[in-house]
Amino acid sequence: MSGGLLWTLARTLVLALVLMAGASAARAQGAGQFDAPSADLARTPPMGWNSWNRFGCDIDEQVVRQVADAMVSSGLRDAGYEYVNIDDCWQGARDAQGFIQPHPQRFPGGMKALADYVHARGLKFGLYSDAGWQTCGGRPGSRGHEFQDAQTYARWGVDYLKYDWCSTGGLKAEGAYQTMSAALRQTGRPILFSLCEWGQSQPWKWAAGIGQAWRTTGDIFGCFDCIEDRGDWKAFGVLQIMDMQQGLRTYAGPGHWNDPDMLEVGNGMAEHQDRAHFSIWAMLAAPLIAGNDVRQMSPQTRSILLRRAVIAIDQDALGVQGWRHAVDDGLEFWFRPLQGGDWAFMALNRHVAPRHVRFDWRAQAVRDDLSHRDADLARRRYALRDLWRDEDVGDTSRALDAEVGGQDVLLLRLTPAR
Numbered sequence: 078m079s080g081g082l083l084w085t086l087a088r089t090l091v092l093a094l095v096l097m098a099g100a101s102a103a104r105a106q107g108a109g110q111f112d113a114p115s116a117d118l119a120r121t122p123p124m125g126w127n128s129w130n131r132f133g134c135d136i137d138e139q140v141v142r143q144v145a146d147a148m149v150s151s152g153l154r155d156a157g158y159e160y161v162n163i164d165d166c167w168q169g170a171r172d173a174q175g176f177i178q179p180h181p182q183r184f185p186g187g188m189k190a191l192a193d194y195v196h197a198r199g200l201k202f203g204l205y206s207d208a209g210w211q212t213c214g215g216r217p218g219s220r221g222h223e224f225q226d227a228q229t230y231a232r233w234g235v236d237y238l239k240y241d242w243c244s245t246g247g248l249k250a251e252g253a254y255q256t257m258s259a260a261l262r263q264t265g266r267p268i269l270f271s272l273c274e275w276g277q278s279q280p281w282k283w284a285a286g287i288g289q290a291w292r293t294t295g296d297i298f299g300c301f302d303c304i305e306d307r308g309d310w311k312a313f314g315v316l317q318i319m320d321m322q323q324g325l326r327t328y329a330g331p332g333h334w335n336d337p338d339m340l341e342v343g344n345g346m347a348e349h350q351d352r353a354h355f356s357i358w359a360m361l362a363a364p365l366i367a368g369n370d371v372r373q374m375s376p377q378t379r380s381i382l383l384r385r386a387v388i389a390i391d392q393d394a395l396g397v398q399g400w401r402h403a404v405d406d407g408l409e410f411w412f413r414p415l416q417g418g419d420w421a422f423m424a425l426n427r428h429v430a431p432r433h434v435r436f437d438w439r440a441q442a443v444r445d446d447l448s449h450r451d452a453d454l455a456r457r458r459y460a461l462r463d464l465w466r467d468e469d470v471g472d473t474s475r476a477l478d479a480e481v482g483g484q485d486v487l488l489l490r491l492t493p494a495r
């Protein structure tokens with residue numbers, strides 16, 4: 078037998094043993110290979126932090142540790158942000174057996190130690206990979222290594238995987254995502270699976286049984302109303318991403334969410350734009366994945382990301398995404414039904430200049446075929462609470478008469494009046 082053949086046989090044997098060990102661990106924990114993904118992983122939209130929007134490829138273990146500390150000290154963790162996710166560029170090379178290694182200079186302590194550090198602070202740990210040969214940042218992708226990578230992640234203590242779609246020429250998205258989904262489930266470790274295929278093959282139609290969230294669009298960037306050409310792709314502002322969510326709400330619900338991409342709050346937009354961005358994401362029942370440097374947040378950024386009353390809209394247990402109810406020359410009126418008979422209402426001013434809003438509640442037919450809820454505003458009276466000003470502002474017996482700032486929102490919670 079040639080040396081080369083012997084070497085290949087030895088490698089295959091090592092790999093087979095590792096995979097068998099993983100699979101038997103999975104069986105021991107009662108996980109079947111093709112069980113449906115657990116809805117319990119994301120009964121409400123996932124919340125956390127991700128490195129990409131602020132750090133790009135310039136990420137290392139020291140930053141991640143400091144971010145985890147800051148998530149605790151700033152109160153983000155206690156407000157519900159639980160995942161600390163490293164996006165692209167954490168990878169080094171694969172070793173001789175094909176096992177992925179973290180970048181040796183940026184993550185010298187290894188991923189297991191880093192995950193332990195994050196877990197010790199009551200947080201969860203997430204990583205990123207790609208269905209193709211290479212990630213979008215040119216690092217090794219998981220193609221051909223799906224089961225091996227899933228076992229590795231489980232061994233490290235990974236709780237969340239974002240799975241991208243670069244260099245996948247010839248692959249079919251549904252099959253590729255199904256493969257990684259099965260590989261994750263086979264580990265027996267609950268790992269939230271977040272699909273990032275940019276909405277290209279309408280994942281909302283097939284991904285509910287595969288993962289807990291799917292990106293619906295290309296990448297966001299920190300601009301309220303812009304499209305930016307980046308060569309062979311485009312990055313989108315907040316309003317552009319929002320407009321692309323039209324028609325998707327019926328596909329979302331507990332355990333499976335539309336993902337309009339991560340937050341740009343604190344990454345350079347004006348405070349009112351950040352406030353509108355965060356409100357829109359809450360109305361959309363979107364994952365709230367902060368993308369700023371949480372180690373040094375301005376008081377304004379902090380007060381947006383930590384606004385409990387708005388987080389509560391996003392995280393509402395009914396799990397029904399809101400919708401654009403009416404449009405009036407750049408003014409939009411959105412509704413979202415909430416558990417227990419409440420409603421969320423958003424008036425969004427797309428214009429740069431402030432606008433006066435008059436909205437006669439009793440003249441509105443607000444019915445939702447999806448949740449079978451009828452606000453019955455003509456007959457029922459609701460108390461109104463302004464969630465950003467944090468004050469009661471009357472009830473629905475009188476028409477709303479208010480000023481909404483440019484590129485800003487009025488966000489109200491309606492509660493049936495006694």
Ligand code: GLA
Binds near residue numbers: 165213214
């Ligand atoms: C794609 C994704 C982004 C980010 C980068 C990393 O563009 O959509 O969210 O993960 O890749 O390279």
